[in-house]
Amino acid sequence: MDTIVIGGGQSGLAAARSLRNAGLTPVILEAGERPTGSWAHYYDSLTLFSPARYSSMPDLPFPGDGDHYPHRDEVVDYLHRYADSLDVEIRTATRVSAVESDGAGAFLIHTEAGDTLRTAGVVAASGSFGNPHVPDLPGRGSFTGQLLHVADYRSPKHYAGQRVIVVGAGNSAVQVAYELAEGATVTLATRQPIQFMPQMIGGKDAHYWHTTTGFDSLPPQWLACIATGTLVMDTGDYAAALQAGRMDRRPMFTRFDGEHVIWSDGTPEQVDAVIFATGYRPDLDYLRTLGALDASGLPLQVGGLSTTHLGLSYVGLEFQRSFASNTLRGVHHDAAHIAAPMATYASGALAAYGL
DSSP: OOEEEEOOSHHHHHHHHHHHHTTOOEEEEOSSSSTTTTGGGSOTTOBOSSOGGGSOBTTBOOOSOTTSOOBHHHHHHHHHHHHHHSOSEEEOSOOEEEEEEOSSSOEEEEETTSOEEEESEEEEOOOSTTSBOOOOOTTGGGOOSEEEEGGGOOOGGGGTTOEEEEEOSSHHHHHHHHHHTTTSEEEEEESSOOEEEESEETTEEHHHHHHHHSGGGOOHHHHHHHOSSOEEEEOSSHHHHHHHTSSEEEEOOOEEETTEEEOTTSOEEEOSEEEEOOOBOOOOGGGTTTTOBOTTSOBOEETTEESSOTTEEEOOOTTSSSTTTTSTTTHHHHHHHHHHHHHHHHTTGGGGGTO
């Protein structure tokens, strides 16, 4: 095989499209039963913050009214149709366990089913949903309530009448806390105050401005100078709910103690459940034995191209090359960026230089 793409979600599909357009014949290996990535596993009420017109991938417009905000299941169906529209081989229910060098400039892909595939190039596009981050707070093992990451949260019906803390200051944390507050007593625990950004600016959705002003394409180095923290897209409901006391926000608690959390002022409080909406890390453990990751498990790369192995690249990393890198509307730009060098390597063109 000239190229194997690991992951069949939005990033893997975008990568396969760009590789095919560059003259390669990519094969996608997807761990799930459908080539839709992690979308089907998000919580039931998940709705995109970007309207349909700003949630499309190349060659297939998102269906329906361009101004509506698609539900999780709409995205799943869209990605399935997108996969069907690509002229590439997709092997589902194929989880990669390890990637190794074959010692001759190619790679050996080992699957959990026991198969080994040889390929000239590898695109790691497995996203981050499979690697949720939960901070290791003191006393966590002693907590007798329910403790979970938002990756395992589905709906508020199981928490009616309970005391719930949602840890995090991002979109998922606020959206989940808001819906939980319908029937539970909810606190958002954050290290910094929540920074809201209005969904509508000048009568247009914020994504109109992201795409027309060029903000979407700003490099991460510039974004680090602009954004001092996580921004939460406010539909007009979330900030108002905090101000009205539907849910509250407190500084992060310091530790767990049995059935209690200990707040920063030393006050203990009995809590039924703590939901961590504390983000994800790239799900790339299969590259660890290859030596392509740093000590914390992050890929050693620049702009999606590996700095440790020729023929290895990445698509779908957060802020890989821009603000929109790991979004439906923007991931194809990063996929196109890695396609040409991947094609050069897979074609054997570097052999003329003794490589």
